[in-house]
Amino acid sequence: MAIDDAVKTRLWSETPAAEDDFVARKCLAAGYDVYGDLLGQVGWIEYLYLLFMRNAPTPEQTKLLNDLGVAIACLGPRDPAIQAAMTAAAAGATAASSLIAAIAVGAGQFNGARDVHDLMLIWTESGNSVDAWKKNLFQKAGNQTIWPERSHPPGFDPTAGICSATLIQTLTHLCQGQHTAHLQWLHTHRVALQDTVGMPLAFSAVAAAAFLDLELDAQQGEMLFLLLRLPGAATFAVEQHQRGWKDYPFHKNKLILTDDPGPA
Amino acid sequence: MTRARPDGKSMSNEKCYTAKNPQYEYWQTAAGNWFPGERIVLHGVDVLATMTGKSWMEVILLAITGNIPERRTAEFLDAVLTLSGSIPDPRLWNNRIAALAGATRSTPALGMSAGMAASDAIIFGFQPMMGAHNLLTEVAGQLESGDLLENIIKARLERDQPGRPGAGKQRSLAIFPGYGRPVATGDERIPAIMRLLRDYGHDQGRMVTLAFRLEASLQQQGLPLRLNTGGLIAAICADQGMTALQLYYYVSHCFYVSLAACNADALKHDIGSFFPLRCRQIEYEGVAERKWKKN
Numbered sequence: 001m002a003i004d005d006a007v008k009t010r011l012w013s014e015t016p017a018a019e020d021d022f023v024a025r026k027c028l029a030a031g032y033d034v035y036g037d038l039l040g041q042v043g044w045i046e047y048l049y050l051l052f053m054r055n056a057p058t059p060e061q062t063k064l065l066n067d068l069g070v071a072i073a074c075l076g077p078r079d080p081a082i083q084a085a086m087t088a089a090a091a092g093a094t095a096a097s098s099l100i101a102a103i104a105v106g107a108g109q110f111n112g113a114r115d116v117h118d119l120m121l122i123w124t125e126s127g128n129s130v131d132a133w134k135k136n137l138f139q140k141a142g143n144q145t146i147w148p149e150r151s152h153p154p155g156f157d158p159t160a161g162i163c164s165a166t167l168i169q170t171l172t173h174l175c176q177g178q179h180t181a182h183l184q185w186l187h188t189h190r191v192a193l194q195d196t197v198g199m200p201l202a203f204s205a206v207a208a209a210a211f212l213d214l215e216l217d218a219q220q221g222e223m224l225f226l227l228l229r230l231p232g233a234a235t236f237a238v239e240q241h242q243r244g245w246k247d248y249p250f251h252k253n254k255l256i257l258t259d260d261p262g263p264a
Numbered sequence: 265m266t267r268a269r270p271d272g273k274s275m276s277n278e279k280c281y282t283a284k285n286p287q288y289e290y291w292q293t294a295a296g297n298w299f300p301g302e303r304i305v306l307h308g309v310d311v312l313a314t315m316t317g318k319s320w321m322e323v324i325l326l327a328i329t330g331n332i333p334e335r336r337t338a339e340f341l342d343a344v345l346t347l348s349g350s351i352p353d354p355r356l357w358n359n360r361i362a363a364l365a366g367a368t369r370s371t372p373a374l375g376m377s378a379g380m381a382a383s384d385a386i387i388f389g390f391q392p393m394m395g396a397h398n399l400l401t402e403v404a405g406q407l408e409s410g411d412l413l414e415n416i417i418k419a420r421l422e423r424d425q426p427g428r429p430g431a432g433k434q435r436s437l438a439i440f441p442g443y444g445r446p447v448a449t450g451d452e453r454i455p456a457i458m459r460l461l462r463d464y465g466h467d468q469g470r471m472v473t474l475a476f477r478l479e480a481s482l483q484q485q486g487l488p489l490r491l492n493t494g495g496l497i498a499a500i501c502a503d504q505g506m507t508a509l510q511l512y513y514y515v516s517h518c519f520y521v522s523l524a525a526c527n528a529d530a531l532k533h534d535i536g537s538f539f540p541l542r543c544r545q546i547e548y549e550g551v552a553e554r555k556w557k558k559n
Binding site for chain 1: 274275276278280283353354355357358360361364365366367368369370371372373374375377378379381382383384385386387388389391428429430431432433435446447531534535536537538539540541542543545546
């Protein structure tokens with residue numbers, strides 16, 4: 001018999017308690033008993049992979065996702081998403097306000113989650129080919145609706161003069177693992193790609209490569225990039241909330257109004 | 265539907281309480297409904313049949329209060345927001361988030377909603393405005409009970425505060441929310457709003473009068489706190505019969521203007537150009553460099 005208003009999912013199943021249909025006695029995630037089997041055995045990163053892919057990761061996949069997670073968990077207080085979280089905290093807003101701010105600002109096309117999404121789509125179509133990237137990076141990245149018009153190809157940093165040593169360290173480390181064809185190709189061709197585009201690589205490209213090596217699709221990659229970057233935003237927000245608004249940049253004399261009608 | 269056993273015993277070892285969820289099979293509401301292809305109802309009003317020619321503020325107030333307001337009331341409350349709500353300075357915290365979202369080429373909806381969420385702040389926005397409404401309502405009640413304003417102020421000053429609004433581990437609202445202001449000392453919007461109140465005959469409202477009386481008393485007691493626009497709007501809304509929660513919904517509309525202006529402006533600037541910080545602008549105060557342990 002069909003169930004009214006059913007939630008259909010390939011991920012999650014619940015067995016109700018005999019006493020109350022609204023209380024679960026047992027929960028399965030991708031077929032695993034979450035509280036009777038996984039809890040105490042599975043690592044957080046393994047579980048994260050399981051929730052997204054509905055299969056247990058191999059040790060190599062766990063290590064890759066873990067190490068990527070470490071690399072992007074906290075990009076420092078200069079990162080716009082983290083600045084947004086700190087800004088909400090400086091004003092004394094709620095914890096959720098800080099994370100909402102980090103997600104909103106980290107969602108975009110400046111080393112943001114949309115860059116990860118768009119690059120993963122382009123990469124899937126272009127494959128590991130510098131020539132195909134040359135063609136598709138500029139042509140395929142303009143499909144915008146609610147998103148502002150693109151100013152640069154996804155995965156690159158239009159404001160930086162050089163590729164950061166921290167990014168190169170991350171890429172060099174991550175591509176040493178097994179089944180890392182996208183990361184290895186990106187590492188090998190980084191300079192050529194940068195020369196083609198005229199700007200250095202951004203962390204969003206490293207994340208896109210790792211997600212493709214983990215066989216995630218673009219939507220999953222976009223989600224995970226948003227999620228994995230939250231720890232830094234959260235902890236900086238906690239610190240800034242305590243420091244308050246006076247102990248935070250206000251750029252006091254740095255706003256220049258170009259169309260001032262003058263005093264009434 | 266499984267229900268709790270009447271004897272309170274459970275099939276597991278857990279005590280079985282009376283389950284409340286099974287009663288909620290349906291959502292009963294007078295707020296609104298959509299009848300696809302036919303009509304839209306908001307608080308008992310057929311929107312398409314009744315609201316033609318009404319102003320946007322009339323619709324907003326219908327949504328907030330459940331009643332279509334008098335046209336002049338809507339005009340007045342619309343004019344209050346026109347003068348008071350919007351400070352489109354991208355350095356202000358909620359606007360800054362909207363500007364950052366624009367500068368990083370996120371979507372306008374994300375930037376503005378995140379800025380709105382940050383307006384739940386302690387030093388400006390929703391918290392002090394609701395706090396001001398509560399303050400004035402409480403003080404009005406105490407005065408009605410015969411307390412002297414001077415004593416009411418002294419008693420509030422003696423209350424335990426969990427923290428300060430500006431910084432600290434347990435930041436909390438100011439003792440007198442709606443008075444004082446971060447960054448600036450005076451509030452340039454007050455005279456214009458008061459002219460408006462006089463035009464509409466609301467300048468002698470009970471709460472507006474009390475707000476200024478409280479300001480004068482604070483000054484007399486040596487506290488350099490001036491009524492700010494948030495406090496004045498809270499008084500205005502209280503005089504219009506709004507609750508603190510209704511004030512929250514009403515005021516949320518004023519933030520839209522500055523959030524939209526700052527987000528749209530940032531989109532016109534170069535990507536990543538909104539006050540980028542140099543590495544040396546991080547002033548580290550932690551422990552010196554050290555090594556992670558190796559297994």
